Amino acid sequence: MLRARAVLSSRTLSRSYATASPPHALVFLEHRQGVLDSGSLSALTAAEQLGGKVTGLVVGASDHVQGVVEKAKKLKGLTSVLHSTSAQYTELLPETVSPLLEKLLSDNLFTHVVSSTSSFAKSLLPRVAAKLDAPAISDVTSVEHDSSSNSTTFTRPIYAGNAIATVRAPSSIPIKFFTVRSTAFAAAPSQDSAEADASSLEPVEVTDSPIQHISTTLTKSDRPDLGVASxxxxxxxxxxxxxxxxxxxxxxxxxxxxxxxxxxxxxxxxxxxxxxxxxxxxxxxxxxxxxxxxxxxxxxxxxxxxxxxxxxxxxxxxxxxxxxxxxxxxxxxxxxxxxxxxxxxxx
Known part of the structure; x- marks a missing residue:
């Protein structure tokens, strides 16, 4: 299998203090009707491998978020859980969620933003990364953080999986965005003995969104879900x-x-x-x-x-x-x- 190497670069951001921080990852935890997405659990495992703190972010309508937060608090690897509820988050849209994520990253010292490679995350993370003038790496299959140089090295498949690219994000990039291939990381388990701290965030209301959610049509089946079936x-x-x-x-x-x-x-x-x-x-x-x-x-x-x-x-x-x-x-x-x-x- 071919292997390629690349080094990401980014213009110097005004928030240069983040480059000296130890790893602190923010994991976007997706859910549907109160059930955490299995891909998000894999993203949590990848974030934990960075070797620092890990904070989860749960966004949605109030009738589902509280139950998801209670489940997230017991996940192995999570240090804390942030959650935000609003009627505009009933059906998540990148246009309505990205202002919240952008504000959160501007006010905190997160060094990495992690999610599964889902349809929603592939719209959300690059959007926010572009606003913060940072690169985004997709479909990551391994991650390793070097605390001495404060750089992070990723591998990801390219050319339909026929080659593996090794990508290094240097310390000059304050916040590193990446999505993970869920099949490459085990799902983070729950631990009854552990419970992360939880705190709420004020939603960022978007009154002029150019996009509106019309409807969601889901395929129902009594068979196992394709994404997680054994x-x-x-x-x-x-x-x-x-x-x-x-x-x-x-x-x-x-x-x-x-x-x-x-x-x-x-x-x-x-x-x-x-x-x-x-x-x-x-x-x-x-x-x-x-x-x-x-x-x-x-x-x-x-x-x-x-x-x-x-x-x-x-x-x-x-x-x-x-x-x-x-x-x-x-x-x-x-x-x-x-x-x-x-x-x-x-x-």
Whole structure:
């Protein structure tokens, strides 16, 4: 695998005192309906590896925030928890949350701002980083802070995971923004014996936001969530149509207790919802078991699942690229192999 090195630079900021501070990371903790996002728990683990204090930030409507704060206070690695509630935070938008984060970073001595690589964070962190004239590093897979030089070194995949870039943010950058790939860090556990301090922040009201939230449509399923499932069964374009995709893959997923995923080709063809897409432009997963059914193994798809612990591929083409990363491969007609496999798995 290729490796590249880079050094970030930034114009000198007026808040130069932050360069001499020991690490103090601010982790943006995302949640939905009172449940902490698993990616945020991985971001907390990454922040803890910096070796300094870690503060969590929870933003949302008052009916959910208090419960989330109580759960966050018991997370391993958190030193303190900040929270802000407002009706405008009922549905988080970068335009309404960024003024709060910008004000918080201007008033405090945080050296790092960390979050998961979520859709919201990818809009929020670069926006605030640009306002503070600081660079933002995305999709980090490892982090190491050197206290002697006060610099932080990150690794992140580039070129669809075919190369790893090593990026060093020197001490001249007062605040370092980065998002983490959740599959690269374990989720921070809860500890009943520990409880971080919590304090509230006044919201920064935004009265002239150019963006308004209209509605949120969520895909509901009784199967495990694709992003955190320990078993995933994914299908590709070879499944012909949406009806065949469902009738072939769903019984196998149910027999294994697995989540269902899809390649981009299958999603673009309308076989599956885009929330099921696995790959460079979809979700990155690393389950204990990943089954690729009728997926050729384009480089963009491999970037989203090649860290899985056990990869099983079923494809009738013996030269399919998926077999190069698979731990177990079956060259067979999936329409014959999958039903037979379901019958053998069923009790």
């Amino acid at each position: 078993r995933v069964v994914s299908g590709g374009r070879a499944l012909k149509n949406a009806e065949t995709f469902a009738s072939t893959l769903y019984p196998l997923a149910d027999a294994l207790g697995a989540a269902v995923g899809a390649s981009r080709a299958a999603v673009d063809a309308g076989y599956a919802d885009n929330s099921l897409q696995v790959g460079q432009t979809g979700k990155v997963v690393a389950p204990e078991l990943y089954m690729a059914v009728g997926i050729s193994g384009a480089i963009q798809h491999l970037a989203g699942m090649k860290d899985s612990k056990l990869i099983v591929a079923i494809n009738k083409d013996p030269d399919a690229p998926i077999f190069q990363v698979a731990d177990l491969g079956l060259v067979a007609d999936l329409f014959e192999a999958v039903p037979e496999l379901v019958q053998k798995i069923k009790p």
